[in-house]
Amino acid sequence: MSSAPKVASRRAFFSGLRGLNADTGGTQTPMVIRPPWAWQFDESCTACGDCIPACPENIIAIGKGGLPEIDFGKGECTFCDACADACSEPVFDRSVTAPWHLDVSVSSKCFAENGVYCRSCGDVCPESAIHIIPQLGGRARVLIDDDLCTGCGAxxxxxxxxxxxxKPATEIAHG
Structure with missing residues (x-):
């Protein structure tokens, strides 16, 4: 999704592997995904919950702290804007081109990368952002094209x- 560098320091890299925030001295930080086009969501959302029933895909749920978050385990985001339309607070900015900045990755558990024929993720991707490239020995390499991926969660x-x-993208300022 974003072509900016993801991690600049060794500390941030290893903290990220442990699910910790490098800036907080090791305290747990949830890797929650807020609804699309959310801007300063944690500061501006009143936790009224109007966006939850508005979502036709039912992927918005109340998270820890009472704020809405996305649950891709329930399905994908179709970017219908229903959550933003239902919200009376200034937490959505639909003027930006990208609905959110997410990092999508594939772990070593992937069937295709372990020699088992599977194309489930590539078949459902509405943007054709997932490429499954055959390799010697029956294994395949699963690549996600960040320029095409919208982060819909399909x-x-x-x-x-x-x-x-x-998970939310970890972007840093250029120095």
Missing amino acids: CFSACPVDAISI
Whole structure:
């Protein structure tokens, strides 16, 4: 999705592997995904919950702290804008081109990368952002084209072994 560097420091890299925030001295930080086009969501959302029943895909749920978050285990986002239309607070900015900045990755549990024929994620991707490239020895390489990926989450629930992970992008300022 974003072509900016993801991690600049060794500390941020290893903290990210442990699910920790490098800036907080090791305290747990949830890797929650807010609804699309959410801007300063944690500061501006009143937790009224109007966006939850508005979502026709039923992928918005109340998360820890009472704020809405996306659950791709229930399905994909169709970017219908219903959540933003239902919200009376200034938490959505639909003027930006990308609905959100997410990192989508494939783990070593992937069937295709372990020599088992599987194309579930590639078949359901509405943007054709997932490429499954055959390699010698019967294995395949699963590549996600960040320029095409919208972060809709269709691949997440389609994966039979939960090899797809989607989390908020970790972007840093250029120095």
